[in-house]
Amino acid sequence: MAPHSLRVVASTAKVNVVMTWRFFSWSGFALRFFTPIMTLGAAWVLYNLVYTPSGILGTGVGTGSSGYLSFITVGNAFYVFVFAAAFIVGRVMFWERATGTIESTFISPMSRLAYMSGIMVAAATNSLVDFTAVLLIGLAFGFRITVFNAPLFFCSLLLTAFGLFGIGLVTNAITLTFRDRTTTANSLMTLFMVFCGLVCPVSLMPSWAQMISKALPLTYGVELMRASMLGLGTVNATYDIVALLILGAIYFLIGAIALRKIETNLRKKALFSVF
Amino acid sequence: MFTRVVLAEAVKSLKIYFFSARTLFWALALPLGNGLYLYFLYLPFAAKSVDLQFSGSTYAIDLVGFTIVGQLLYSFFTMMLLAGSSFDSERWQGTLEALLLSPANRVAVLLGGALANAVNYMWMLIALVISWIFVFRVNVFVTDPFALLVSLVLSYLAIMALGMCMETAGIYSRLGSTIVSSFQEPMMFLSGQIFPLQSMPTFLLPLSYLLPLTFGLMAVRLALLGGAAVYALTVPFAALACMTIIFLALARLLVRNAERRAKKRGTLTQF
Numbered sequence: 001m002a003p004h005s006l007r008v009v010a011s012t013a014k015v016n017v018v019m020t021w022r023f024f025s026w027s028g029f030a031l032r033f034f035t036p037i038m039t040l041g042a043a044w045v046l047y048n049l050v051y052t053p054s055g056i057l058g059t060g061v062g063t064g065s066s067g068y069l070s071f072i073t074v075g076n077a078f079y080v081f082v083f084a085a086a087f088i089v090g091r092v093m094f095w096e097r098a099t100g101t102i103e104s105t106f107i108s109p110m111s112r113l114a115y116m117s118g119i120m121v122a123a124a125t126n127s128l129v130d131f132t133a134v135l136l137i138g139l140a141f142g143f144r145i146t147v148f149n150a151p152l153f154f155c156s157l158l159l160t161a162f163g164l165f166g167i168g169l170v171t172n173a174i175t176l177t178f179r180d181r182t183t184t185a186n187s188l189m190t191l192f193m194v195f196c197g198l199v200c201p202v203s204l205m206p207s208w209a210q211m212i213s214k215a216l217p218l219t220y221g222v223e224l225m226r227a228s229m230l231g232l233g234t235v236n237a238t239y240d241i242v243a244l245l246i247l248g249a250i251y252f253l254i255g256a257i258a259l260r261k262i263e264t265n266l267r268k269k270a271l272f273s274v275f
Numbered sequence: 276m277f278t279r280v281v282l283a284e285a286v287k288s289l290k291i292y293f294f295s296a297r298t299l300f301w302a303l304a305l306p307l308g309n310g311l312y313l314y315f316l317y318l319p320f321a322a323k324s325v326d327l328q329f330s331g332s333t334y335a336i337d338l339v340g341f342t343i344v345g346q347l348l349y350s351f352f353t354m355m356l357l358a359g360s361s362f363d364s365e366r367w368q369g370t371l372e373a374l375l376l377s378p379a380n381r382v383a384v385l386l387g388g389a390l391a392n393a394v395n396y397m398w399m400l401i402a403l404v405i406s407w408i409f410v411f412r413v414n415v416f417v418t419d420p421f422a423l424l425v426s427l428v429l430s431y432l433a434i435m436a437l438g439m440c441m442e443t444a445g446i447y448s449r450l451g452s453t454i455v456s457s458f459q460e461p462m463m464f465l466s467g468q469i470f471p472l473q474s475m476p477t478f479l480l481p482l483s484y485l486l487p488l489t490f491g492l493m494a495v496r497l498a499l500l501g502g503a504a505v506y507a508l509t510v511p512f513a514a515l516a517c518m519t520i521i522f523l524a525l526a527r528l529l530v531r532n533a534e535r536r537a538k539k540r541g542t543l544t545q546f
Contacts, residue, residue, distance in 0.1 A: 034460040042316065042469040049474040051320045068319065190308035200315040209311075 005114035012118025013125070016088075020126050032084070036076035036134045039199065040141045043072040070146075070230055073138030075198035078222045080134045081157075082164060084127030086189060089120050089168025093176045106263060113256060116169060124161045149228040152237060156224035159241065163217030163248035167192065169255020176262050196222055217247040280379045284387020289394060291364075310346040313469060314339065327496060328473040330510070334501035337414040344496045345468040348430060352488050353459060354392040355438025362446050371446075375538075381530045382523075385439040393435060415499060422505040423498040429515035430491030436522030437487055443526065446533035467492055487522070490514045 047068055096102035105115070135143065171188055195209055196202075196218035202210055213219045220240040227235040265271075317338055325341045327334045365371040374384070417423055441455045463469070465479060466488040475483055483489045490511040497503035505512075536542075 031457045034457060038460040038464045039316075041464055045470050045474050045476075046316070046320065050325070050470045051322050071319075187304040187308065190305055190312070194308045194311045194315065199312070200318040204318045205315060209315075 005111045008110045008114035009118040009121060012115050013121040016119055016122030017125060020122070032080070032130055033133065033137065035083075036080055037137060039076050039079075040069070040072060040138060043069060043199070044141050067230075069138070069142035070144055071201075071226065072199060073135065073141065073143035074226045074229055075222060077131050077134040077138065078160075078218075078225055079193060079198050080130040081124075081127045081160070082193070082218060083189070084130050085120065085123040085161065086164045086168050086171070086192075088123040089116065089165065090171030090189070091175065092116065092119055092168075093172045097176075106267070112259060112263070116172070117165070120161065120165045120168060124164075128157075145229050147229070147231050152224060153228035155241065156221055156228055156244075159244045159248060160218065160221030160225070163221060163244060163251060166217070166248050166251025166253075166255050169259055170251060173255060173258035173262050176259075176266065192216060192218055195219070198222060215247070217244050217251060220244040220247070277380050277383045280383035281387040281390060284384050285390040285394070288388050288391030309350070310342060313342050313346060316469070317342065325471055327471045327501060329493065329497060329501075329503075330507065332507075334497060334503070336496055336500045340413040340415065340500040341496060343413055344499060345492060348434070348488060348491050348495060349463055349466075349468050351393070351396045351431070352434050352438075352462070354396045355389060355434050355441070362442060362444075375534055381534065382439075382527050385442050385526060385530060388442060389435045389438050392438070393431070413500075416502040417499060418502040419498065419504040422503060422508055423495070425505060425512060426491070426494035426498045426508065429512055429519070430487065430495060433487035433515040433518040433522065434491060436519045436526065439526035440522050440529055443529040443533045446530070446537055462486055462488060465489070484514075487515060487518045490518070 093102065096105050106112075174188065195205075195212045196216050197205075197213060202213045202219060202223075205213065220243045223235055224237060224240050224244070227233070227237060227240075323338050324335045325338055327336045327341075362371065365374050375381075441458070444455050465475070465483045466486050467475060467483065468488070472480070472483060472489065472493070494508050494511040494515065497508060
C-alpha cells in the first residue's frame with residue numbers, strides 16, 4: 001500500500017507542477033504579488049511618513065526601520081507561501097467538482113490523503129518561488145537578514161507545510177459541504193492570516209485575539225521563520241516546534257476524518273456532482 | 276422596462292449569491308477579518324490617532340474609526356468590482372449570447388448587478404459597524420448629520436458608477452475578472468485607505484485623485500469622525516458628483532463598444 005501511495009503522491013505532484021508552469025503567464029505571476037507589495041508599501045509609509053520612528057512599540061518587532069520592515073517582510077513572504085499552498089490544496093475538491101472529475105477521482109482506488117499530499121507537495125514547491133520573490137522585493141523596502149539559521153528555517157518551512165496540509169484538508173471538507181469556492185476559502189484563510197501575527201506581534205494583540213492565535217499552527221510557523229532570519233530573541237524555538245507539530249497533527253486528523261465522513265455521506269446521497 | 280430589467284437582474288444576482296443561508300456567515304466573516312488585519316497593522320505603533328490634513332486644517336481621527344471607515348468603503352468598492360464578474364459568469368454558463376440578444380437595456384443589466392452587490396454590501400456594513408463600534412468603542416464625532424448623509428450617498432453612487440465601468444471588462448476580455456480583481460490592492464493603497472493622503476508619495480497623488488474611493492474616504496472620515504460640516508466638504512462632494520456622471524456615461528459607452536466589438540469578432544463565447 002505504501003509504495004502505491006508514494007506513486008500517487010509523486011505522480012499528482014508532477015502533474016500539478018507541470019500544469020502550473022506549462023500555462024505560466026508573467027501577468028498572472030505578477031498579480032500574486034500585489035497584496036504583499038501593497039502591505040509592504042503601506043508599512044513603509046506608516047513607519048516613515050505617518051508615524052515617527054520613535055513611535056514604534058519595540059515588543060517583538062525589533063528596533064529601527066529595518067527591524068520593523070524586516071518583521072513585516074518575513075510576515076508577507078510567509079503570507080504568500082501560505083496563500084499559494086493552502087489555497088490550492090483547499091480548493092482541490094471544488095475544482096474537481098467544477099471540472100466534472102470529482103466522481104472519477106473518488107472512484108479510483110488511490111488513497112485520498114496521498115492524492116492531497118501530492119497536490120500539497122506541488123503547491124509548496126511552487127510557492128517557494130513566490131516566497132523567495134517577496135523576500136527579494138522586501139530588500140527594496142528595508143528588509144535585512146540579521147542571522148540565517150538554516151536548520152531552523154527549513155524546519156519551520158517543513159512543519160508549516162504540514163500544518164497547512166491539515167488546514168487544506170479542513171477547507172476541502174468545508175468546501176465539499178458548502179458547495180462554494182471563494183467565500184468559504186477566502187473567509188477561512190483571512191481569519192487564519194489575521195490572527196497568526198503577520199503584521200503585528202501576537203503579544204500586542206488583544207487577549208481574545210491571542211487566544212485564537214495560540215490555536216493556529218501558522219502563528220508558530222511565522223514566529224519560527226522570523227527567528228530563523230532575524231534572530232531568536234525571546235522566541236522559544238523548541239516550544240514553537242512542538243506546538244506546530246501538535247497543532248499540525250490535530251488539524252490533519254480533523255481534516256482527514258472530516259473528508260472521509262463527507263465522502264461517505266456524499267456517496268450515500270449521490271451528491272458528488274448533482275445537488 | 277428599464278426598471279424591470281434592473282430589478283430582475285438584481286434579484287437574479289442576489290439569488291445566485293445567497294444560494295445557501297451559510298453564505299451569510301462567510302460574507303460577514305470576510306470583511307471583519309480584513310478590518311482586523313488592518314487594525315493589527317497599526318498596533319505596533321504607539322499613536323492611537325491619525326492626523327488627517329484637509330483644506331488647511333488638521334483633524335485628529337480616532338485610529339479605529341479611521342480603519343473602520345476605510346474598511347467599510349473599501350468593502351463596498353470591492354463588492355462593486357466583483358460585480359464586474361457577472362458578464363464572466365454569463366459566459367461560463369453559456370448565457371452571454373442570449374443575454375445580449377435580448378432587448379434588455381445594457382445599462383439596466385449593469386445597474387441591476389451593481390444594485391445586487393450594493394444590497395449584499397449592507398450585510399457587511401451591518402457586521403462591521405456593530406462589531407467595531409461595540410468591540411472597539413469607536414469615537415464618532417458628527418456635528419453635521421446632513422454632511423454625513425451626503426458623503427455616504429455620493430460615495431455610494433460614484434463607486435457604483437465606477438463598478439459599472441469595470442463590469443464591461445468581462446465582455447472585452449476573458450481575463451475580465453482577473454484584470455478587475457488586480458485593481459483591488461493598488462486602489463486600496465492609492466486611495467488613502469490605510470494612511471492619510473498627505474503621507475502619499477507626491478508622484479502617486481494624481482492617480483489617487485482619479486479614484487472615487489479617495490474622495491469618498493475623505494468625505495466620510497471627516498464627516499463621521501472629524502465633525503466636518505457640509506460647507507467644508509464641497510471639494511470632495513463636487514469631485515464625487517462629477518465622477519458619478521462621468522463614470523455612468525463611460526459605462527454606457529464602454530458596454531456599447533464592447534458588445535459591438537465582441538459581436539463583430541465573434542468572441543462572445545469563443546476566443
